[in-house]
Amino acid sequence: MLTYDIDDRGEEALYAYLYECIRADIECGAIAPGEKLPSKRKLADHLGVSVVTVEGAYRQLIAEGYVQTRPRRGYFAAKIGKSGAAASGNIAQGGTGVAGHARQAREYRFDLSRGSMPSKLFPLASWSKALRDTLTQEATATLVGEADPLGCIQLREEISNYLRQTRGLAAPPENIVVGSGAQTLYNLLIQLIGRNRRIGIEDPGYPRLTRVYQRNNVELAHLALDASGVSMAAVRTSGVDTLHITPSHQFPTGIVTSVSRRHELLGWATEAPNRYIVEDDYDCEFRLAGRPIPTLQGIDASERVIYTNTFSKSLGAAFRMAYMVLPPHLAKRYRDEMSFYSCTVPAIDQLALARFMHRGEFERHVNRLRTHARDVRDAFIATLKAGMPEGSFRISGQDAGLHFVVEFLDVDERELRQALETESVRLPSLGEFMAKPDGETNPKAQFAVQYLSLSKEEAKAAAKSIARAYARGSKGQSL
């Protein structure tokens, strides 16, 4: 019978790993076309996994055409063309960083394009307890009845407390809107402030953001950065009326917007009516050193700043909870004009998260995650320093959040990238986050390192691979 080393799967889901093993066997012919597969129960017993796991793997194989079912007869390997089935590899939608590039995460030994929390750090026990207590202690009507369109008051109150304590931000619950991820909130926000806008986003920046705004048919301008943040010249010449920026920790450059630039930005916002700044504070929980950076909304006296943040960074990509803090006049407009929309997060999850926060579990978890991030980052940088010639690279933006930029000197970027591919390291260059094609706008060999998903040991190994790639790609050393 089919035998695979289940313990070899690393952090992958069991069913996903099993799916990949069987798929590989079908693709290479180890399982012949038309061959009968074992029943779900038999294979589960054989491998010592649950039937549900085998079921999940079989389902995916069937959905992608690798396996066929015949009523009352069982499962059979399909006849596939040499190029494999049509829709291969839907499970792990890796590479969250660069949506435009259809790279498969699992092809790489080390993937530094993924900023996601390692799943083993998810606080499963305390989250399960919060869920369980919610189900047993809340009235059923609260769990399933029509909830407040802005989100459950308990959660908004906890978020309000959290923002006051960690960000010094006065965000009353009535200004907070909860949603199923930042993307969902941006879709609602555009409907709130109106689609007839020209929105400026940072370049380089978050590629998915460009896609969200494009799909909403708003005009977009990509704005250059300088050392202090988004360039005021770019803001002024672009004719934008709305900015979407990451002032606490620019993605991907790591730039922290300076205090004077913050005031310039706020000044710009008040010069004309109807201007707004979306302050995307996506990884503020993870400032790793130095004083916390105050929010833009905290110093905005004119109700021009919309603050947004997400739980996806800290609790996993599949968690789907985010929130925005609206200026009072927009909060009122939301309540008046947008509350025909039901809140997009199930009430059970909202109430569980409120409990989780109220008990201090969220803070404890973020502290643990921050320590992990610091350890991984330090191991990575130390290994890079040990393995590379002095003065061959520069690191910036490493304290403000969960990624940093490494710039390699005296190297041909193309050769370095090729060498990284050979080493099976996925390390996106800053050019990949720019609106215009690579090369044109990013002559330097600058790369964005997102390390949170790695273990300390993996970080060391990845840094060694990068040092080897540099040695191969550096000028005057071409073999």
Added chain:
Amino acid sequence: MLTYDIDDRGEEALYAYLYECIRADIECGAIAPGEKLPSKRKLADHLGVSVVTVEGAYRQLIAEGYVQTRPRRGYFAAKIGKSGAAASGNIAQGGTGVAGHARQAREYRFDLSRGSMPSKLFPLASWSKALRDTLTQEATATLVGEADPLGCIQLREEISNYLRQTRGLAAPPENIVVGSGAQTLYNLLIQLIGRNRRIGIEDPGYPRLTRVYQRNNVELAHLALDASGVSMAAVRTSGVDTLHITPSHQFPTGIVTSVSRRHELLGWATEAPNRYIVEDDYDCEFRLAGRPIPTLQGIDASERVIYTNTFSKSLGAAFRMAYMVLPPHLAKRYRDEMSFYSCTVPAIDQLALARFMHRGEFERHVNRLRTHARDVRDAFIATLKAGMPEGSFRISGQDAGLHFVVEFLDVDERELRQALETESVRLPSLGEFMAKPDGETNPKAQFAVQYLSLSKEEAKAAAKSIARAYARGSKGQSL
């Protein structure tokens, strides 16, 4: 100390009920401005409820300005103006039917504008078990890692099986997109098929739908109905390229679109490129008598029909899960162009629902709910028949789903509506669901009855109230 009869709250959430009691006491002065409220623990002990309940009530009172906290001193009733606090009554967003009308559900003794499942029928035990098993048996990476943008394959597979078994619909998992409610999916759908459209919706119809499309800046046309469904003349003269209709059970008229009209509609859709029909099958689980009505998508050979359905009807408004079945070419387009959007439902909830369906719990729950609906409907209609003169009313559309239309004869609609207000019955007239103001387009005394949230006894009492209101409003009987 504050004392309230907690058992008197009916189906309301404990904390919401407590909030209302305290608010009422503050508003009427029974609790004086500035008066200290008991501590949360003391009040909880006193009333025999949990501290969490009191906390929830206090939170809401604070959020709305009825109560103020003073550090280390406790909770105090605020000084409020005669009109009450600014933002009163955010908890129970009642009256899901008519979003435009800011009526408060709790003001009414019987509310027939709410189609929501009574929370005591929510399958709390089996849902909790499905959640628990998901948390303990699935790999953590599956629970929190980046999921498939269309939704977890396990859930899409279950939905596919369900649609085949209950609707005879062949909906392969790769064509199914899961989202946090129908509204979220419509927002995505518009981005998928393009905003530059003229969309026709039924008149009378679902008011929230108008709002969703308006907020998306698509052109709208409200289309009249005839006995067979949406009028073909209205479709043709309106110049629409997209229809959003409820063919299995029109909301609110209860009309079932005839077979010949279905073919006419499909014919219209294929006459020009880029035409689509959104088939909104929102309450198909609840056909109470007669043969099931096949879906429009099931007879669509030209990939013109987008099928949508929701779990909010069957599992509660706060459940936030819905799905759409795209025609193959749109499913491919979604995967190619829209999968930068993360699926909007948390993976834990998706996997729990997949388990819940796989175990047959969903089907059992829907069967129980259908029996409840039939009992309530029958009690309501029988009581109406017993209490009203023969031939004084007509009922239609009562078998196809969770609401029906009652038309009162020989009555002045305005007087009847006034009498219903006096009886404290919220019974929306069909005119309230029309794009144009009442009266103009709805000269008949037709009302939409949504009865699912009532118990059998409440349904009888509501019907008696209506009979009394009719007696007062009927012609020749004015007192």
